[in-house]
Amino acid sequence: MTLPSVQLNHTVVYSSDRAASAHFLAGILGLRVGAPFGxxxxxxxxxxxxxxxxxxxxxxxxxxxxxxxxxxxxxxxxIDRLEAAGVTYYADPAHRQPRQVNTLFGGRGAYFADPDGHNMEIMTVPYARP
Structure with a gap:
């Protein structure tokens, strides 16, 4: 069976202050915020x-x-930008290992909360799937 070609195009991130949340995440990731679209x-x-x-x-x-x-x-x-912003990062998604980085699947990863409590994750190696 041939599967259709499907890609994620966009997703909506709900926030209490869209500008603050967008600029926060873009700043941590080293990205830019685009022009408003609706x-x-x-x-x-x-x-x-x-x-x-x-x-x-x-x-x-x-x-x-x-x-x-x-x-x-x-x-x-x-990680440096998180520290400079005073944002605690964690090695685990439950936020029990502060200021630590995980080494899952031979890479590095960390979790942190955005201004609205969304659990953000950065990882250098994708999770292995069977």
């Missing part, structure tokens, strides 16, 4: 996927998980 503030990733930050209506924002595959040579700069 109610969205985009951050383009290298693989063509766009994170569209959206100002959520009042009320709690359901936290989500976003994982970013990054180049090993960029990882240290991202």
């Amino acid at each position: 109610p969205f503030l985009p951050v383009d990733l290298a693989n063509g996927v766009t994170l569209d930050f959206y100002q959520a209506p009042e009320g709690p924002i359901q936290d989500q998980h976003y994982a970013f595959l990054v180049e090993d040579q960029d990882f240290d700069a991202m």
Whole structure:
């Protein structure tokens, strides 16, 4: 059976302040925030996927998980930017190992929270799947 060609094009990231959240993540990852597109503030990733930050209506924002595959040579700069911003990073998704980096699958990885509590992950090697 031939599977259709399907790619993720964009996803919406709900935030209490779309500009603050978009600039926070773009700053940590070393990216730029694009021009507003309707109610969205985009951050383009290298693989063509766009994170569209959206100002959520009042009320709690359901936290989500976003994982970013990054180049090993960029990882240290991202950790440095987290430290400079006073943001604690963790080796684990439950945030129990502060200021530590994991070495899953022979790479390096870390988790941190964005201003709305979304659990962001940076990793240098994708997870192995059977």
